[in-house]
Every structure is written in C-alpha cells, then in structure tokens.
Amino acid sequence: LKNNFVWFVFSAWLLLLAGCAGVAPPAPSETQPQQPGEAAIIEPAPKSAMSDNRAVIALLDRAQTDNASGQREAAGASLERALRIEPRNPWLWLELAQVRLAQGQYAQAITLARKSNSFSGHQPSVQARNWQVIGQARVAQGDSAGAEQAFKLSAELAQQAEADHGSVFNFQ
C-alpha cells in the first residue's frame, strides 16, 4: 500500500514536470537551423497513462530499468512481451522506438515511431514524443532538414497536449 502511495506521488510529480517542461524544445526559428544538441530530452509519461494492465506496466518497468543500464536487447525483449499483451498500445511502440534509437538502429526507430503514431488516435502527448524520436534519429542519419521538421511538429503537438491535459494524463 505504501508503495502505491509513493508511486502515486512520483507519478503526480512527473505529471507536474511534464506539464511545466513539456516534451519538446522551443520551436526552432527559420533563420537558425536545428542543431543536433537542440533536441529535447524525452520525459517519460506516467505509466498509469500508458496502460491499465499490471503485467504490461511491470514489463515496462523492467524494460526501462534494463534500458537505463544499457541492457538494450533485454529491454527490447520485455517490450515485445508487453506488445504481445497489448499489440496496439502506442506507448509500447514508442518505448521500443526509443530503445532502437539508443541502439543506433535509426531507420528502425523511425519506423517504430511511425507505427506508434498509427495507433495513437488523437493523443498528441504520444505523437509529440514519437516525432521527437524521429527527429533525433534523423539528426543521427544526417538529415538535418527532416529533423527540423520533426522537431517543429513535435513542439506543436506538445502544445496541444498541454492544452488538452485532462484526456492526455488520465489518472484513475
């Protein structure tokens, strides 16, 4: 029970953080081309908003721990297990895209982020993060114009996500 409470406080703190900081960089101006360094750090979304299935959340936890400690393959395997349970959960595809990005598999990261977008319906919060991943992968691929476009879209979607708080961060 105590754990749950701590978890809730932590999630609420994350929500505040997400609300204040947003997930995207300031929109790049026309005259200043986007530099690789200008990509935003992708804030994790509260897990309660990502799934209401306990098994999926446990697998997500393990994937994030593994990913943070550099165990990319293991993280990918956990996410695939989660996807077996919820194959159309856009957050899981986003997480997998981030793992592939960290692995340096840029084309795969872009495809997975697109696939996440295809399941995202009207959730700008997940779409903003997907475009962030696409932008970062494009930077790594040397496509700076494409990256700039992606970051711009990401920033717009992040603004929408903030305006649309209630439905995006959904605590039950």
Next chain:
Amino acid sequence: LASRLAWIEKARKFSANTLEGAVVVSSTQTGEIQAMVGGRDARYAGFNRAIDAQRPIGSLAKPIVYLTALEDPQRYTLITPLDDNELVWSQPGTTDWKPQNYDHQFHDQVQLRTALELSYNVATARLGIELGVEHILDKLPLYGIEQRPPPFASSLLGAFGLSPVEVTQLYQTFADGGFRTPLRAIRAIVTADGKPLQRYPLNVEPVAPPAPVYLLTATLQGVVREGTAQSLINWLPAEMNVAGKTGTTDDLRDSWFAGYTGDRVAVVWVGRDDNTTSGLTGSSGAMTIWGEMMKNIQPEPLDPVMPEEIELVNIDPVSGLRYDDGCKAGMLLPFIKDSAPAETSPCRDWSEDVLKRNSDAKAEGKPEAKQDTKKRNWFQRLFD
C-alpha cells in the same frame, strides 16, 4: 482442420481422407506465428504444406493490383468506374489471353470497390494492364514475396504459386496498415540455463503508405459484408468487421481464404496433393474452415485507425457524386483527401424508392443475399 475437412467430404460425398489443407495464424502487429497446421495429420513431421506447398493463389493476388491503383488517388478512388467488358490481351510469343469472370458474364462498368468485392477477373486484369504488369510485379518483394512470376497479365489474377506462409505475410502487411513485419516463429535461442544466444527481434518496415492500405482494408471488409465472402456471417458476427478475400483457381483445384481481424491474420488453403479438382471454391471450402477456426479463438473486431489523410464523404451510389450534407441516404465512403468528387448532387427521391424496394423484399421474406443481387442488377441497369 481435420474434422472440418471430414465434414466437407461427407457433406459433398467425396471419398474420405482425400482432401488436404493447411492453416497459418499470426499476430497482426507483431508478426508472430501463433498456429500452423501443415495437413490433416498435424503432427506429421514430413511435408508441411503451410511452408512447402506452393499453390496458385488465384484471386488472393488481386488486392496487390488494387492497392497499387489506390496509391494514385488522383486517378483511382473506391468509386472509379472500371471496365468489365471482354478483354483480349496479346503479347508476342504467347497465345492471346481472354480472361473470364467466374460467372462467365461481363458486367460493363463497375465501381472499383465492387470489382474487388465480387472478384471480377476481367475488370481487375484491365486495371492491372493499365497500371503496368511489370510495375505491379515489381512491388512483390516489398510484401515479402521473393519469387517473380512471369510478366503476363494472368499473373495479376494469381496464376503463380505461393505457400500459405507467404500469403500470410502478404496479408499481414495489409492488416497492419502497410507495415511489414517479417513473420517469426522463434523469438530467441537460449542456453540450458536461460541465457540468450541469439535473438530474433521484432523488425518493422513501412512498405505501403497507410491511407491506400486503409482504403484496401475497407474494400476487403466489403468482400465479407456484401461480396464473395458474405456467408462468413454464419460464423462471425457483422460487428467483427472482418476483412478477407476468397481465392479459387481453375477447375476448383485450390480453395483459399485469407483474412484478418483486429489482432490476427489467418490463411487457409484446401486442395488435393495430386492437384486434381477439389470441387470447392474459396468460399465453400477454405472460408468455412477459416470461419469455424476464428469463431473458436474469439478474435478482436477489426477497427483500423483512420489515417489523417482520409476523409469520409457521403456519396450518391448511382452518380458517384458527393451528396449535400443534409442527405441521409448516401453511402459513407473513405477517400484520400482531395480525391473525393467535388461536384455535389442534390438529394434524390430514388433513395426512398430503394428503401421501399428493400422493405418490400424483406416483407416477402427474401434472404439477404438475394436482396443484394436485386439491388445490383438495378444499379447495372442504370449504368446501361
């Protein structure tokens, strides 16, 4: 599979244990093969028909032609009229080829979606020739089909052999909005103490843009709702919105059904190992097995996410024009933005006429299918 094949043999007075079949079921989004049956004796370790049997796929190939067309929204939409009149295809070095429809009739002008729903060979062949046979065959590797059929128009109607697993790969790509995920049966190989030696991670490749694939899926749902697979309703309720395609080859040698729900792609083939006639069409053979099997595994309904480029437009089914917003009678059809007809048509009285006709037909207790044919004939007369 075995019980269903035995049932068909009994019902049709075929000699027992002569039909063969194969089944493949995979997950739509992750490409994992969830079930595979290589023949009546599922545990037989020799010839696995699901992998090894290369059989002509017939009409299962048609969606490739239509997807290629729909990728050009300025030329083709779901209501573009196609010509289903007699066609002779000549190519130096080959004999002339005159495709026939299954009902041995020609249907003049038909809408693109109707031509696929009712699996018209002539309209499909002409469409494919218009698009370029080579151009279409060039796309096969994208969908995971490695062999290259001969560059004849008959290839567009599926006069080339594929294994059930290859067909599953093809339909997986349609089911997953144009993302191809190579099918896998093994996730990882581990040592005796559980350490992974080799992983086969999920791999996804975008091979077709999402909007045309969405239109294709809508049409394949039409195949089940009002086309060649409408008797699937005997197994799965209409709310499932199953998308599927029947396939039948010359002399009823091969009976195929490929289809998908929200979470699964499945392909069934029925035929005979000696390649003699099975006496079954796609809908009377393979589809009944598909329906029975899917009913038992309780699939999720198919509700593909609508890509942003798609808009729903209310269309007058007769003129193919856009209806005024106030009209309640039209058909709501998906279009890629800016490809829907711009001209509007006023609301018409005829719609009430059709409603009346339909209610008359119902009052007479005519079955659903009859009603459809009646409606279609009436449409055709208008086209004449």
